[in-house]
Amino acid sequence: MAKRVAIVGTGQTFHTSHRPDVNGQELINEAVIRALNDADLQMKDIDAIVIGNMDHFEGINYVDCWSVDGSGGTMKPIIKLTTGGTTGCTVAIGGYHLVGSGMFDRVLIIGWEKNSESDTTGAITTAFDPIWDRLVFAGAISGLAAEAQAYMARYGATDRDAARVSVRDRKHALNNPHAHLRREVTLEQVLASPILADPIHLLDVCPRSDGACAVIMASEDVAEKICPQPDWILGTAARHSYSYLGDADYGRLTSMREGSQELWKKAGIREPRKELDVIELYQPYSFGGLIWIEDMGLVGPGEAPRYIWDGNTDMGGELPINPSGGVISCNPIGATGLIRCAEAALQVMGKAEYRQVPDVKLAFSSGFGGCWWTDMILHGRKKPH
Amino acid sequence: MVRPEQLIIASGDAVQPFAYSVGMHGSRFFTEIRDNCRFMAVRCPRCKKVYIPPRAVCGDCFVEMKEWVEVGPQGVIGTFTIIRFAFLDPETGRQKPVPYGYGFIKLDGADTLFQHYISVEEEKRLRIGARVAPVFSRERKGSIRDIEYFKVTD
Numbered sequence: 001m002a003k004r005v006a007i008v009g010t011g012q013t014f015h016t017s018h019r020p021d022v023n024g025q026e027l028i029n030e031a032v033i034r035a036l037n038d039a040d041l042q043m044k045d046i047d048a049i050v051i052g053n054m055d056h057f058e059g060i061n062y063v064d065c066w067s068v069d070g071s072g073g074t075m076k077p078i079i080k081l082t083t084g085g086t087t088g089c090t091v092a093i094g095g096y097h098l099v100g101s102g103m104f105d106r107v108l109i110i111g112w113e114k115n116s117e118s119d120t121t122g123a124i125t126t127a128f129d130p131i132w133d134r135l136v137f138a139g140a141i142s143g144l145a146a147e148a149q150a151y152m153a154r155y156g157a158t159d160r161d162a163a164r165v166s167v168r169d170r171k172h173a174l175n176n177p178h179a180h181l182r183r184e185v186t187l188e189q190v191l192a193s194p195i196l197a198d199p200i201h202l203l204d205v206c207p208r209s210d211g212a213c214a215v216i217m218a219s220e221d222v223a224e225k226i227c228p229q230p231d232w233i234l235g236t237a238a239r240h241s242y243s244y245l246g247d248a249d250y251g252r253l254t255s256m257r258e259g260s261q262e263l264w265k266k267a268g269i270r271e272p273r274k275e276l277d278v279i280e281l282y283q284p285y286s287f288g289g290l291i292w293i294e295d296m297g298l299v300g301p302g303e304a305p306r307y308i309w310d311g312n313t314d315m316g317g318e319l320p321i322n323p324s325g326g327v328i329s330c331n332p333i334g335a336t337g338l339i340r341c342a343e344a345a346l347q348v349m350g351k352a353e354y355r356q357v358p359d360v361k362l363a364f365s366s367g368f369g370g371c372w373w374t375d376m377i378l379h380g381r382k383k384p385h
Numbered sequence: 386m387v388r389p390e391q392l393i394i395a396s397g398d399a400v401q402p403f404a405y406s407v408g409m410h411g412s413r414f415f416t417e418i419r420d421n422c423r424f425m426a427v428r429c430p431r432c433k434k435v436y437i438p439p440r441a442v443c444g445d446c447f448v449e450m451k452e453w454v455e456v457g458p459q460g461v462i463g464t465f466t467i468i469r470f471a472f473l474d475p476e477t478g479r480q481k482p483v484p485y486g487y488g489f490i491k492l493d494g495a496d497t498l499f500q501h502y503i504s505v506e507e508e509k510r511l512r513i514g515a516r517v518a519p520v521f522s523r524e525r526k527g528s529i530r531d532i533e534y535f536k537v538t539d
Binding site: 018020021059119121122123125126130131132133134135136137138139141142145146147149150153194195196197198199200242243244245246247248250251 | 389392393396403405407411436437438440444463464465466467468469470472473474475476481485487488489497498499500501502512513514529530
């Protein structure tokens with residue numbers, strides 16, 4: 001029996017570049033305790049757990065098994081999901097399916113990563129085809145740079161346009177006590193920072209962070225008893241488009257276009273730019289903030305730079321993007337997508353404090369990863385039909 | 386204050402060797418590169434898309450592909466970057482020499498892009514749409530390294 005599903009509680013750790021003060025299990029526990037406190041629930045109330053990270057980043061497999069003391073999963077139904085950069089969003093979609101199926105009323109969802117414990121770029125490189133992709137690939141930045149280069153050539157955008165996105169997110173992060181990087185930068189500082197891979201500057205990209213996030217989802221039978229204003233999930237979508245890096249349409253994000261169209265259709269949204277109130281975009285680098293909002297249909301192809309420059313996506317603008325400071329300000333990879341989901345939920349619930357966008361009725365969060373795949377969630381204040 | 390060295394335990398120096406199958410299609414590709422310096426691709430019988438690297442199934446149409454097509458060896462740069470940051474090569478555990486050019490090449494006659502090194506000797510000549518040609522190694526062993534890099538020719 002299908003049920004409607006809502007987020008009723010969220011919790012995040014203190015995110016920073018290195019957390020040697022805790023092991024993985026203890027880090028997970030910080031987020032879980034905060035989510036339980038937020039929902040005013042106890043571990044005995046939780047029916048099932050979905051957990052995920054990029055296991056080869058830490059070099060420890062089977063997090064669902066070894067972390068049960070910290071996750072609260074001792075003798076409970078628990079599954080692990082790992083989908084690369086999208087992991088945090090995928091665990092949320094997995095939890096949504098478990099609750100929506102009617103099999104569980106309260107599901108705890110956990111995403112986490114201790115990127116400080118290994119070499120992230122080396123590990124990301126091993127996520128791609130060993131025969132064809134690995135020789136030249138240089139982790140996430142190399143593929144993203146190729147995407148940015150193609151977008152710039154196609155539409156005449158510049159690295160200055162991208163820098164404006166980075167300035168926005170880094171400014172927004174000042175309002176978020178959970179952000180790892182909280183320092184305002186200027187356009188000139190972004191453009192003067194070293195080029196990592198043309199056309200990407202150091203200040204265009206996200207950091208590596210240690211951190212965890214937990215979210216509690218509940219079925220319509222119990223959600224409003226737990227939380228007077230839950231964040232209702234209106235729909236989810238996931239798309240993978242390619243196996244080999246050379247198959248991508250560089251300069252466009254096909255998976256974002258296809259997935260978001262599915263979501264708009266599901267929710268009866270005709271003009272996403274006007275109907276959405278806030279977006280938490282999984283945007284690991286500034287150029288993604290241009291390219292991908294075009295693929296979402298917020299603006300036409302090549303129109304993002306103008307839209308961003310006009311302040312429409314700033315706090316107080318037509319459609320604020322990343323009030324949290326986004327991935328550019330905080331990136332514990334397996335948690336990053338779930339943080340987007342949790343931040344969108346906080347916005348809908350009216351609990352986003354200094355980073356609250358007024359009167360949020362409809363919010364969007366996404367995950368992004370590897371061969372240009374995208375997961376996404378649509379959040380709303382009103383219980384769906 | 387607890388010092389980090391009291392909080393972190395490093396893993397050992399173990400090396401884990403892996404061996405990967407390249408598949409029948411991939412095997413033909415590398416054999417042709419080794420013996421004839423020819424790029425072989427496959428065409429989808431349904432959508433007619435020409436794929437490189439060659440693989441057995443067209444993901445879009447979900448049908449088997451058996452029709453071989455010679456593509457390249459020249460092509461144009463579809464997109465590219467120049468890697469300038471230091472990182473460890475996971476295949477060797479050593480730092481990869483940077484800067485290096487990394488390109489997605491549209492080989493003549495192919496519909497997907499073939500990724501490889503692009504020479505950055507004359508950095509300014511790298512642009513999307515520039516014509517490139519492969520430089521093969523003198524002693525070829527049937528691996529992706531049989532192609533040393535592509536160079537801009539126009």
